[in-house]
Amino acid sequence: MSTTSLTAKYRPQRFADVAGQDAIKRILSRAAAEDKIAPAYLFSGTRGVGKTTLARVLAKALNCESAPTAEPCNVCSQCRQITAGVSPDVIEIDAATHGKVEDARKLKEDVGYAPLQSRYKVFIIDEAHMLSTAAFNALLKTLEEPPARVTFILATTEAHKFPATIISRCQHFLFKRLAQPELEVHLAGVLDREAIHYESTAVSLIARRGAGSVRDSMSLLGQVLALGGAELTEADARGVLGLAGQDIFFGLIEAIHAQDGPAVVELLRQVLEKGLDIGFFLRELAGMWRNLFLLRQAGQKGLSVVDLPAEDSGLWLDWAGKFDAAHIHACWQMTLEGQRRVLTSLEPALSLELLLLNMAYLPNLLPLQNLASCSVPPERSAGSAPGGAPASGTSPRSPAGPGTPYGAQSHGGHPQGSSRPAPRRFAPSPSTPAPGASTGTAAPPPHGQGGYAARQSPSAAGHAAVAEHPAPPQSATAAPSGPRNWDGFKRFAMKSGEISGLKQARGEFVPDPEPGQVRILCTNAFHRSQLSHPDKLRQLDALAAQYFGPGVAVRVDTAEPDTGRMSGETLSAYIDSRPEVRQAVSDFDAEIIERKPR
Incomplete structure (x- = not known):
């Protein structure tokens, strides 16, 4: 028995014979019985769930000689012609090969003719999503207001490809995958009519393999029955379909x-x-x-x-x-x-x-009992050398305990055991700890030659706040070797790393009253917003404490009243000093002709 003959032989010819889709069958059957037919229907769903089958049954119910009726009789000449696919008034179109705008225009011409010998002229367009955009546009008016006694049924597996203008003109029915019990009942009914003995486990296996599609399940059943055995067994089904037992x-x-x-x-x-x-x-x-x-x-x-x-x-x-x-x-x-x-x-x-x-x-x-807080094994110190020995200038830390959560970060924000160095940090004085710093953090080291502070290695800096035996604090009153003024502080700060906006700023150091204040003068409101950001202020406070000593405050002001606009001289100096402007002039061999404020 071939797969094709088995599928075609048992294609349902009435609403009641269709497997699944109970709600859709009731709606269509009642519409046919009351002769209340919509201009267009859209049937969408996965393959093999009954879209084309129900379209043909609906066409027979509309044109049956006993119509209007809830079920076709399947014995009159109209029903037999539609079943055989030779009715002149029920036209099935494959949109995959007839999806051009010329085909849509020809279809519009055919719609204008009255049915030859039936009550309704039914156009069934299969795989309708294959219609081109121009073809869809050509059908818009026809779908909305077709002539009397004409209806369209569009079947598709990809309704998301339809324009919204088409969907709004159709009654849209979504066909669902069949549940496994429904598939088993359908397959068992086919086997009973074929008088083939079967094992229920084999039918369940084929239905499960069919994954909700009647056509796929019927194809698999025909494939297994091709063995020609006296009965359908689970072993045969697994052997033919390649399924594990x-x-x-x-x-x-x-x-x-x-x-x-x-x-x-x-x-x-x-x-x-x-x-x-x-x-x-x-x-x-x-x-x-x-x-x-x-x-x-x-x-x-x-x-x-x-x-x-x-x-x-x-x-x-x-x-x-x-x-x-x-x-x-x-x-x-x-x-x-x-x-x-x-x-x-x-x-x-x-x-x-x-x-x-x-x-x-x-x-x-993975310890299943600790899924919520997975532990990591102890690792070597982040400051140790590759061979396991502590790096120079650092003291070994104690390994992470078993309660350390996976991915916890420390020492500069990097995972424990990471070889990536911690970011550079400017440690404040013990008397004025920076936010989040430990009160046991060592004081900054004395400044080296040229007024530049000798920085710790990344490993040492990273362990300063968590060392078990911190070094004794150094003197917090050590004065910088550089000049105790704005220019010296600015050179020191610029050597520590680029601080956006600091290069263009002017300033002064006011020593009275003790311990003093660093006043930074900005050119405009935007410039001030750059340096007054909380992160920038914390960085400047730390730098001022390193250079001038603990307790020195940083204040950011504008050099002139904030009018919201720069003067011409200030604007020219500001634009010419921008690195991106200089880079653009260099790359394009350009010249700045005019500078205007916004």
């Missing part, structure tokens, strides 16, 4: 429980050698973990919601009790998230092997 899954769960990596690899080799469908294997694996989780949590009560044969339910219940619930849940989630990665990987076999081995060794790879 229960023995594979029982062996796999036993190997995972025993953390037997070689056994997992051997089972996977058997799966690959048999040519089994990896995609369906992953689907069944996810279903296995789902069943185990429900049985582990609900016990005997879970048997009512899991799809397991009665003879195997006891074994699965026993296995569920041997695993920790967290382990089962993690494996279930890993399977669902790993399906796409395995199927799209360049090495799907290796990707699947990694997934299964991760499941087997999961308790060793």
Whole structure:
């Protein structure tokens, strides 16, 4: 028996015969019975769920000799012509090959003619999303106001490709995938009419493999029946369709429980050698973990919601009790998230092997009892040399304890054990600690030659706030070796790193009253906003404390009253001093002709 003949032989010819889609069948049947037909219908849904079948049944119900009627009689000449596909008033169009605007214009001409021998002229456009944009536009007015006794039925698997103007002119029905019980009933009915004995597990397997599509399920059934056996068995179905049996899954769960990596690899080799469908294997694996989780949590009560044969339910219940619930849940989630990665990987076999081995060794790879706060093993000091010895100028720190959370950052904001150096920090004096600094932080070292402070190494600076035995504080009254004025402070600050806006600023150091104040004068409001940002102020406070001593305050003002606009001289100086302007002049060999304020 060929697949095509089986599918065509049992195509439903009445609303009641169509599997699933109960709500849509009721609506269409009532509309046909009351002769209240819409100008256009849009049937959308995945493949093989009855869109074209219901379109043909509706066409027969509208044109049946006993119409208006809720069901076609399938015996009159009109019903028989439509079933055979030879009715002149029921036109089926494949939009994939007739999707151009010329075809739409020809269709508009045909719409103008009255039905030849039927009550309604029905146009069924299959795969309607393949129509071009111009064709859709050409049909807009026709779909909205077709002539009397004309209706359109558009069937598609991709309704999102339809223009909103088309959808608004149609009654849109969304066809759902069939549930597995509905598919099983439909397949069992076909086998009964064929007088073929079958195992219920085989029918369930084919229905599950069909994934909600009647046509796919019928094709798979015809493929298995092509063996020509006297009955349909689960073993035949698995052998023909390349599906793993229960023995594979029982062996796999036993190997995972025993953390037997070689056994997992051997089972996977058997799966690959048999040519089994990896995609369906992953689907069944996810279903296995789902069943185990429900049985582990609900016990005997879970048997009512899991799809397991009665003879195997006891074994699965026993296995569920041997695993920790967290382990089962993690494996279930890993399977669902790993399906796409395995199927799209360049090495799907290796990707699947990694997934299964991760499941087997999961308790060793990750402490399941501490999922909320995973611990990391102690690491070497961030300030130690590659060989393990402490770096020069630093003292070893104590390793992170077991309670240190994974990814916790310290010593400059980088993960523990990272080889990346901590960012440069300007440590304030002990008497005026910077925000967030420890009160045990050592005072800044004395300034070196040329008024420039000798900086700590990144490792030493990073450990200053957390050292178990901090060095004794140095004198906080050490004066800078450079001049105690604005120019000396500005040179010192610029050597410490680029501070946006400081180069263009003027300023002065006011020593009275003690300990003094650094007053920074900005050219305009924008300039002042740059230097008065809280982060910039903290940095300037730290620099002032290093250069002038603790307690020196920093104040940011404008050099002249803020009118919101710069003077011409100030604007020219400001623009000419901008590095991006100088770079643009250099790159394009340009010349600044005029400078205007905004």
